[in-house]
Amino acid sequence: xxxxTMSMLETYPKSIxxxxxxxxxxxxxxxxxxxxxxxxxxxxLSEDMVADLTKCIRTNLDCADVCGAAARVLSRHTxxxxxxxxxxxxxxxxxxxxxxxxxxxxxxxxxxxxxxASACRACGQACRELLAAMN
Amino acid sequence: xxxxTMSMLETYPKSIxxxxxxxxxxxxxxxxxxxxxxxxxxxxLSEDMVADLTKCIRTNLDCADVCGAAARVLSRHTxxxxxxxxxxxxxxxxxxxxxxxxxxxxxxxxxxxxxxASACRACGQACRELLAAMN
Amino acid sequence: xxxxTMSMLETYPKSIxxxxxxxxxxxxxxxxxxxxxxxxxxxxLSEDMVADLTKCIRTNLDCADVCGAAARVLSRHTxxxxxxxxxxxxxxxxxxxxxxxxxxxxxxxxxxxxxxASACRACGQACRELLAAMN
Amino acid sequence: xxxxTMSMLETYPKSIxxxxxxxxxxxxxxxxxxxxxxxxxxxxLSEDMVADLTKCIRTNLDCADVCGAAARVLSRHTxxxxxxxxxxxxxxxxxxxxxxxxxxxxxxxxxxxxxxASACRACGQACRELLAAMN
Numbered sequence: 001x002x003x004x005t006m007s008m009l010e011t012y013p014k015s016i017x018x019x020x021x022x023x024x025x026x027x028x029x030x031x032x033x034x035x036x037x038x039x040x041x042x043x044x045l046s047e048d049m050v051a052d053l054t055k056c057i058r059t060n061l062d063c064a065d066v067c068g069a070a071a072r073v074l075s076r077h078t079x080x081x082x083x084x085x086x087x088x089x090x091x092x093x094x095x096x097x098x099x100x101x102x103x104x105x106x107x108x109x110x111x112x113x114x115x116x117a118s119a120c121r122a123c124g125q126a127c128r129e130l131l132a133a134m135n
Numbered sequence: 136x137x138x139x140t141m142s143m144l145e146t147y148p149k150s151i152x153x154x155x156x157x158x159x160x161x162x163x164x165x166x167x168x169x170x171x172x173x174x175x176x177x178x179x180l181s182e183d184m185v186a187d188l189t190k191c192i193r194t195n196l197d198c199a200d201v202c203g204a205a206a207r208v209l210s211r212h213t214x215x216x217x218x219x220x221x222x223x224x225x226x227x228x229x230x231x232x233x234x235x236x237x238x239x240x241x242x243x244x245x246x247x248x249x250x251x252a253s254a255c256r257a258c259g260q261a262c263r264e265l266l267a268a269m270n
Numbered sequence: 271x272x273x274x275t276m277s278m279l280e281t282y283p284k285s286i287x288x289x290x291x292x293x294x295x296x297x298x299x300x301x302x303x304x305x306x307x308x309x310x311x312x313x314x315l316s317e318d319m320v321a322d323l324t325k326c327i328r329t330n331l332d333c334a335d336v337c338g339a340a341a342r343v344l345s346r347h348t349x350x351x352x353x354x355x356x357x358x359x360x361x362x363x364x365x366x367x368x369x370x371x372x373x374x375x376x377x378x379x380x381x382x383x384x385x386x387a388s389a390c391r392a393c394g395q396a397c398r399e400l401l402a403a404m405n
Numbered sequence: 406x407x408x409x410t411m412s413m414l415e416t417y418p419k420s421i422x423x424x425x426x427x428x429x430x431x432x433x434x435x436x437x438x439x440x441x442x443x444x445x446x447x448x449x450l451s452e453d454m455v456a457d458l459t460k461c462i463r464t465n466l467d468c469a470d471v472c473g474a475a476a477r478v479l480s481r482h483t484x485x486x487x488x489x490x491x492x493x494x495x496x497x498x499x500x501x502x503x504x505x506x507x508x509x510x511x512x513x514x515x516x517x518x519x520x521x522a523s524a525c526r527a528c529g530q531a532c533r534e535l536l537a538a539m540n
Contacts, residue, residue, distance in 0.1 A: 003437045004520050008444035011516040014451045031436055032408050035480065039413035041331075042481040045324045046419045054315045055214030061311075061331075062208045062219055068473070069204035073197045075440065076447040079190030081233055084197055087226040094222045102214075111416040115409050138302045139385050143309035146381040149316045166301055167273045170345065174278035176466075177346040180459045181284045189450045196446075196466075203338070210305065211312040246281040250274050325484030332478045332489055339474035343467045349460030349507075354467055357499045361492040368486055 003028055008075070016077050019133045023074065026130040030071040030092065033123035037064035037099060040116035047110065056102050056113065063099035066091055067123060074130075082134060089131045096124035138163055143210070151212050154268045158209065161265040165206040165227065168258035172199035172234060175251035182245065191237050191248065198234040201226055202258060209265075217269060224266045231259035273298055278345070286347050289403045293344065296400040300341040300362065303393035307334035307369060310386035317380065326372050326383065333369035336361055337393060344400075352404060359401045366394035408433055413480070421482050424538045428479065431528075431535040435476040435497065438528035442469035442504060445521035452515065461507050461518065468504040471496055472528060479535075487539060494536045501529035 006024040009016065016023070041060035044053040070088045100120035107114035141159040144151065151158070176195035179188040205223045235255035242249035276294040279286065286293070311330035314323040340358045370390035377384035411429040414421065421428070446465035449458040475493045505525035512519035 004441045004524055005444070007520050008441060008448065008517055011520065012444075012448050012451065013453075013515075013517075027440070031440060035432070035436055035476065036409045036413060038477050039410070039417075039480045042328065042483050043413065043417050045327060046417065046483045048321075048418075050321050050324060051318075054320060057315060057327075058211050058213040058312065059216075062211065064477075065204040065207045066219070066223065069200040071440065072200045072443050072469075075444045076193050076197065078193040078447050078450045079237075081194075084201070084226065084229050084233060087222075087229045088201065091219065091222040091226050094219050098216055098219060110418075112413055112418075115412050115416065119409055139306045139389055140309070142385050143306060143313065143382055146385065147309075147313050147316065148318075148380075148382075162305070166305055170297070170301055170341065171274045171278060173342050174275070174282075174345045177348050177463065178278065178282050180348045180462060181282065183283075183456075185456050185459060186453075189455060192450060193447065199342075206305065207308050207334075210309045213312050213315045245283075247278055247283075250277050250281065254274055328481050328483040329486075332481065335474040335477045336489070336493065339470040342470045346463050346467065348463040351464075351503055354471070354496065354499050354503060357492075357496040358471065361489065361496050364489050364492045368489060372484075 003031070005075075012077055014077065017080060018130070022126075022130045022133050026089075026126040027071050027074050029123040029126035030067040030074070033096065033119045034064045034067040034071065036116045036119035037061070037067070040103065040112050043110070043112040053106065056106060059099045059102045060116065063095040063120060066095040070127075086131065086134060089127045092127045093124050093131070096120040096127065100124065138166065140210075147212055149212065152215060153265070157261075157265045157268050161224075161261040162206050162209050164258040164261035165202040165209070168231065168254045169199045169202040169206065171251045171254035172196070172202070175238065175247050178245070178247040188241065191241060194234045194237045195251065198230040198255060201230040205262075221266060221269060224262045227262045228259050228266070231255040231262065235259065273301070275345075282347055284347065287350060288400070292396075292400045292403050296359075296396040297341050297344050299393040299396035300337040300344070303366060303389045304334045304337040304341065306386045306389035307331070307337070310373065310382050313380070313382040323376065326376060329369045329372045330386065333365040333390060336365040340397075356401060356404060359397045362397045363394050363401070366390040366397065370394065408436065410480075417482055419482065422485060423535070427531075427535045427538050431494075431531040432476050432479050434524075434528040434531035435472040435479070438501065438524045439469045439472040439476065441521045441524035442466070442472070445508065445517050448515070448517040458511065461511060464504045464507045465521065468500040468525060471500040491536060491539060494532045497532045498529050498536070501525040501532065505529065
C-alpha cells in the first residue's frame with residue numbers, strides 16, 4: 001500500500017517543526033501496527049486455543065486503539081503543542097512493547113502473532129526515533 | 136444519560152484491581168469529554184470567526200481522540216497491565232488541560248467553549264483521581 | 271452521567287435541520303451502546319467459557335466501532351448532508367440488532383450480556399426514531 | 406508503507422468467505438483514505454481561507470471516522486455476518502463520494518485537497534468492488 005502520508009505532509013500550508021521523514025515513518029508505522037493488532041485480535045479469537053490467548057487479544061485491542069489515536073494526533077500540525085505528542089508517543093511505546101512481548105510468546109504457534117509482534121516492534125522503534133528527534 | 140459503565144464493572148466476571156467508583160467516574164468523564172470536544176470542534180467550525188478558532192478546533196479533535204481511546208482501554212480488565220493505563224491517563228490529563236485552557240480563552244464569547252472547557256476540567260480531575268488511586 | 275450532548279446542540283451557532291431531542295437521544299444512546307459493547311467484549315473474554323463467546327465478542331467489537339463513529343458524525347452539523355447520516359444510521363441499526371440478538375442468547379448466563387443487549391436495543395430504537403424523523 | 410493486511414488475511418486460522426485480494430485492497434484503501442482525510446482536515450484548518458473550507462473540513466472528519474471504523478470491521482472474520490459489512494460499505498461509498506466531490510472543488514488551489522480527493526475516489530472504488538464480489 002502506498003499511503004499519502006508524506007505527500008500530505010509536503011502539502012501542509014504552514015511550517016512543521018518536526019523532522020518530516022521521521023514523522024511520516026511514525027504515522028505509517030502507527031497505522032500499520034493498529035491494523036495488524038486489530039487483525040491479530042480477531043485471528044486469536046478464532047484459534048481453537050482462544051482460552052490461552054485472552055491476554056493477547058486484550059493487549060492487541062489496546063494497542064490498536066492507542067496507535068490509531070496517536071496516528072490521528074500526529075497527522076495534525078495546526079496550533080502544534082509538543083506536550084501531547086510526547087505524552088502520546090510514550091503511551092504508544094508502552095503499548096507496542098507490551099503487545100510485542102505478548103505476541104512474541106505465541107509467535108512459534110501462530111504466524112499472525114509473529115507478524116503482529118514485528119509490526120509492534122517496528123512501530124515502537126519509529127515512535128522512539130520521532131520522540132528522540134523532538135527533544 | 137444513564138450509562139451502563141458501573142453496571143458493566145459490577146458484572147465483570149473476574150476481579151478488578153482498581154477502585155471501581157473512581158474507575159467508573161473516569162470512564163464516564165472521558166466519554167463525556169470526548170463527545171463535548173467533538174461537538175465543540177464542529178461548533179467552532181461554524182462560527183463566523185472560525186479563523187480565530189483553528190487552534191481550538193485542533194485541540195478539541197486531539198482531546199476527543201485521546202479521551203475516546205482511553206475510555207476503551209480503561210473499560211478492559213482482562214490481563215490488566217497498569218503501565219499502559221498510567222501512561223494513557225497522563226496523556227489524557229495533558230490533552231484535557233491543553234483543551235480546557237484553549238477553550239477557556241473563548242468561553243466569554245462562545246457558550247460551547249465554556250461547556251467544553253468544563254467537561255475537560257472535570258475529565259482531567261477524574262483522571263488524576265484514578266491515577267492517584269493506582270499508585 | 272450527565273453528558274453535555276443537549277447543551278452542545280443548544281449552543282451550536284447555526285441552525286440544525288433535525289429534531290434536537292431525537293438527535294440528542296440518538297447520540298447519547300450510541301455513546302452508551304458503544305461503551306457497553308466495549309465492556310461486554312472484555313467481560314466475555316474473561317469468562318471461563320470464552321470459546322463459546324467468540325462470535326459475541328466479535329459482534330460487540332463491531333457494534334462499538336460503528337456506534338462510536340456514528341456518534342461523532344451525528345455530533346457535526348456544519349455543511350450537513352443527510353445522505354451519510356441516513357446511511358450510517360442504517361448501519362448502526364444493523365449492528366445493534368445483530369449484537370442485541372447475539373448477546374440475548376447469553377443473557378441468562380451472563381449479566382453483562384443482558385445489560386449490553388438492552389443497551390443495543392435502546393440504541394437501535396433511538397436510531398430508528400431519528401431516521402424516521404429525517405424522512 | 407508495506408501494510409501487513411494481506412499477510413494477516415493469509416494467516417487467519419479459519420476460512421474467509423470473501424475474495425481475499427479485494428478484501429485486502431478495500432482495507433488498505435480505507436486506511437489510506439482515513440489518514441488522508443484526517444490530514445486534509447488539518448491542512449484546510451491552516452489555510453488562510455479556512456472560512457471557505459469549513460464544509461470540506463467537516464466532510465473530511467466524517468470520512469475519516471467512517472472509513473476508519475469500516476477498516477476495523479472488515480479486518481474481523483470471526484462469526485462473519487455479511488449484513489453489517491454490506492451496510493458499512495454502502496456508508497463508506499457515500500462518505501467517499503461526498504468527500505471526493507467536496508475536495509475536488511478545491512483541488513486547483515490546494516494540493517492536499519487534490520490528493521485527498523484521489524484517495525477518496527480510490528477508496529470508493531475498492532469498496533464498490535468488494536461489495537460487488539459479496540453479492
